[in-house]
Amino acid sequence: ETGVTQSPTHLIKTRGQQVTLRCSSQSGHNTVSWYQQALGQGPQFIFQYYREEENGRGNFPPRFSGLQFPNYSSELNVNALELDDSALYLCASSLTQFYGYTFGSGTRLTVV
């Protein structure tokens, strides 16, 4: 059984650019969530996908978008990057909330 894998681990982008972060869910998990964790803060919910459909979204603007693929892997896309987008982005997969969530190690995005 593999865990949750995120790529890349680190990324530096320039303000205004676009970025795509990737996540491979734990085997058999059909739900994936993305979180943004600013330095010194708790993770903030961005959105969740369940069987390829977005079914929950936090207080993030539309320039944050995502996809979930048939194999349950996922992407987070952020357009028009801003300096405040600098953070650790965490992906979490679950079968259902009854079993808790398995998190990846995250992608640390720095916007300069």
Place this chain on the structure above:
Amino acid sequence: AQKVTQAQTEISVVEKEDVTLDCVYETRDTTYYLFWYKQPPSGELVFLIRRNSFDEQNEISGRYSWNFQKSTSSFNFTITASQVVDSAVYFCALSVGDTGANSKLTFGKGITLSVRP
């Protein structure tokens, strides 16, 4: 709306001391789940425990124990005989509802625990 408060921001103890990390939650839902996660410097959130709102039984796992009290909306975490490897940031989190869909986690701000040799 849901809210999780971790009033302690940083705790420093000497190895072998017991330490309790506090968590207070707010929700109007009657069905909810509470979690504790550990985040070492590597960044990954490590799942420690999940508790549902209908199970107030306290739990012990090795040196870890959890005290869930609905009357005070608290879900506190105690580490007995702390070790240097326990040094990390600890998050309490809440999700509501009884289905797998739309079950986002609401996190507290975290408590940085430092255990000195």
